[in-house]
Amino acid sequence: xxxxDKSPVPFGQVDVEIxxxxxxxxxxxxxxxxxxxxxxxxxxxxxxxxxxVVDRGHAVVVLxxxxxxxxxxxLEQFRVGAVAAVGAxxxxxxxxxxxxxxxxxxxxxxxxxxxxxxxxxxxxxxxxGLVAEALEFATSYMSSxxxxxxxxxxxxxxxxxxxxxxxxxxxxxxxxxxxQEVSRTDAxxxxxxxxxxxxxxxxxxxxxxxxxxxxxxxxxLTEATSTNE
Numbered sequence: 001x002x003x004x005d006k007s008p009v010p011f012g013q014v015d016v017e018i019x020x021x022x023x024x025x026x027x028x029x030x031x032x033x034x035x036x037x038x039x040x041x042x043x044x045x046x047x048x049x050x051x052x053v054v055d056r057g058h059a060v061v062v063l064x065x066x067x068x069x070x071x072x073x074x075l076e077q078f079r080v081g082a083v084a085a086v087g088a089x090x091x092x093x094x095x096x097x098x099x100x101x102x103x104x105x106x107x108x109x110x111x112x113x114x115x116x117x118x119x120x121x122x123x124x125x126x127x128x129g130l131v132a133e134a135l136e137f138a139t140s141y142m143s144s145x146x147x148x149x150x151x152x153x154x155x156x157x158x159x160x161x162x163x164x165x166x167x168x169x170x171x172x173x174x175x176x177x178x179x180q181e182v183s184r185t186d187a188x189x190x191x192x193x194x195x196x197x198x199x200x201x202x203x204x205x206x207x208x209x210x211x212x213x214x215x216x217x218x219x220x221l222t223e224a225t226s227t228n229e
Contacts, residue, residue: 015039019048030055054148060119061154062106063138064130064202065184066161067216070189072208073128073164074201075104076178082197095194103165103190105201106157120155128166128179132157134219138207143199154204158219184208 016038021074025031032053036095037046064073082100091098108123110116117135138154161181169175182190190196191205208215 005023011039051109052147056150058110058151059107060116061200062120062124062157063155063208064106064124064128064159065158065208067219069161070184071161071181072184073130073159073161073185074180074182075106075127076101077104077176086218102198103196104198107200112141116153124157126170127168127177127226130159130163132159133160136215151202154200156208156215
């Protein structure tokens with residue numbers, strides 16, 4: 001992952017003082033209640049504050065792109081956080097009705113000892129039956145830093161979309177995934193019309209829209225170099 005040379009903000013980790021931290025829930029999600037204070041922009045330190053922070057690990061998202069067919073392999077699967085009866089936010093007025101079955105990209109959690117690239121290859125095989133011919137780092141971001149430690153890293157994978165499976169996922173993880181090849185223009189239309197309802201897929205599609213030409217040029221150069229060797 002590229003390392004940023006400079007930060008646009010004047011503060012860093014050393015400008016936070018942790019006074020105490022207590023694990024208050026230890027399940028799939030881990031919740032810590034933390035007392036802290038931090039430096040202020042106008043000088044000095046903040047008053048002591050208490051924050052609850054959720055740790056669910058970190059995740060990798062992969063956008064499988066077939067440049068020869070100009071298509072994206074996308075998934076559909078159930079997400080409990082989108083069930084209205086358990087607290088999901090209602091759909092915005094005038095937008096398409098919300099559904100707990102979301103249009104997504106390949107994604108998975110990083111297990112201890114795994115690299116992000118290893119997660120990308122594993123999840124592509126498990127969820128879509130795909131093998132990456134090339135893997136390009138796109139971007140990395142914190143999904144909800146107001147109270148969640150999770151960082152999501154997005155890759156773009158060069159694939160042969162005709163080799164994708166029809167269904168994917170692991171039964172022992174209760175995954176039920178439908179796999180579909182979608183033209184890039186149709187995927188961007190779905191995005192524009194509000195049918196893509198999760199941040200990682202929105203960001204992945206937007207990244208491809210912004211950087212596709214550069215990515216194609218890089219892949220073609222790599223392929224030409226490999227052929228000439």
